[in-house]
Amino acid sequence: MNNNEPPILEVRNVSIRFGGVAALTKVSLSIWPGEVVALVGDNGAGKSTLVKTISGIQSPDEGEILVSGTPLSLKSPHDANAAGIQTVYQDLAICDNLDTVQNLFLGREYYHPWYKGRRLDRARMEARAKEVLANLDVKIRDINVPANSLSGGQRQSVAICRSILTDPRVVLLDEPTAALGVAQRKQVLNLIERLRAQGRAVIVISHDLGDVQQVADRVVVLRLGNKVAEVSRGKYTREELVSAITGMISNEEMAARSRNEGAAHV
Numbered sequence: 558m559n560n561n562e563p564p565i566l567e568v569r570n571v572s573i574r575f576g577g578v579a580a581l582t583k584v585s586l587s588i589w590p591g592e593v594v595a596l597v598g599d600n601g602a603g604k605s606t607l608v609k610t611i612s613g614i615q616s617p618d619e620g621e622i623l624v625s626g627t628p629l630s631l632k633s634p635h636d637a638n639a640a641g642i643q644t645v646y647q648d649l650a651i652c653d654n655l656d657t658v659q660n661l662f663l664g665r666e667y668y669h670p671w672y673k674g675r676r677l678d679r680a681r682m683e684a685r686a687k688e689v690l691a692n693l694d695v696k697i698r699d700i701n702v703p704a705n706s707l708s709g710g711q712r713q714s715v716a717i718c719r720s721i722l723t724d725p726r727v728v729l730l731d732e733p734t735a736a737l738g739v740a741q742r743k744q745v746l747n748l749i750e751r752l753r754a755q756g757r758a759v760i761v762i763s764h765d766l767g768d769v770q771q772v773a774d775r776v777v778v779l780r781l782g783n784k785v786a787e788v789s790r791g792k793y794t795r796e797e798l799v800s801a802i803t804g805m806i807s808n809e810e811m812a813a814r815s816r817n818e819g820a821a822h823v
């Protein structure tokens with residue numbers, strides 16, 4: 558991380574209300590290229606709302622989103638994609654009856670330029686698919702079989718590979734290891750580390766604090782729509798994180814502990 562550079566993505570004092578519910582209250586968050594930031598919090602803490610805001614699905618009532626220091630108005634997922642932000646949602650949107658290549662290029666298929674009618678350029682898509690999978694060290698034995706024969710980890714990997722086809726600078730992952738077994742979970746965590754090694758900024762929502770401790774350079778804790786803590790890798794214990802999530806530890810106390818340990822804090 559180079560703190561002299563503006564963050565690749567900055568959420569600045571974002572607030573969102575749904576009727577009487579304050580889903581987010583003046584939440585700020587910055588991320589630099591080559592960083593993994595985990596977003597944690599109990600159910601209803603505001604994680605999804607924050608991700609939707611960054612993804613252009615939900616407009617903030619107050620506050621700003623800046624990309625490389627420039628404030629942007631993200632009014633749709635298309636705006637977010639154009640700004641280099643891609644999101645992989647929990648449902649993955651992988652079609653079981655389509656193979657890996659078809660899933661990777663869904664809605665962005667390559668066509669032969671010289672045919673009068675539209676004719677898919679399967680060879681070019683296959684070549685690019687192999688390249689993308691190899692780049693992220695994703696192993697799928699046969700990219701021509703329907704996705705219903707893939708494991709949960711492979712499906713998640715295909716969804717992540719699809720998100721990076723456009724070479725985004727920021728990748729948001731919503732619960733990427735939920736419902737995965739040990740080996741598949743490791744596979745996905747490795748994939749996140751490779752995204753980081755490629756210099757992308759990765760924001761991961763996770764309820765799994767073991768995964769968070771393993772993969773995140775920083776952890777941002779939300780509680781009831783407020784950012785209550787922000788701690789760096791190795792500067793917190795699992796118990797402190799749980800306390801911050803559940804409200805057993807005050808914001809000030811968590812911040813003071815982080816300060817004492819030299820971590821980033823709220």
Ligand SMILES: Nc1ncnc2c1ncn2[C@@H]1O[C@H](COP(=O)(O)OP(=O)(O)OP(=O)(O)O)[C@@H](O)[C@H]1O
Nearest residue numbers: 575578579580598599600601602603604605606607
């Ligand atoms: N479209 C909506 N309309 C009304 N209230 C909403 C809407 N979306 C979210 N909320 C409320 O905003 C708050 C934050 O919800 P959000 O889904 O962002 O939390 P979360 O941290 O992602 O929770 P979970 O881990 O359960 O997914 C909750 O109180 C939720 O009920």
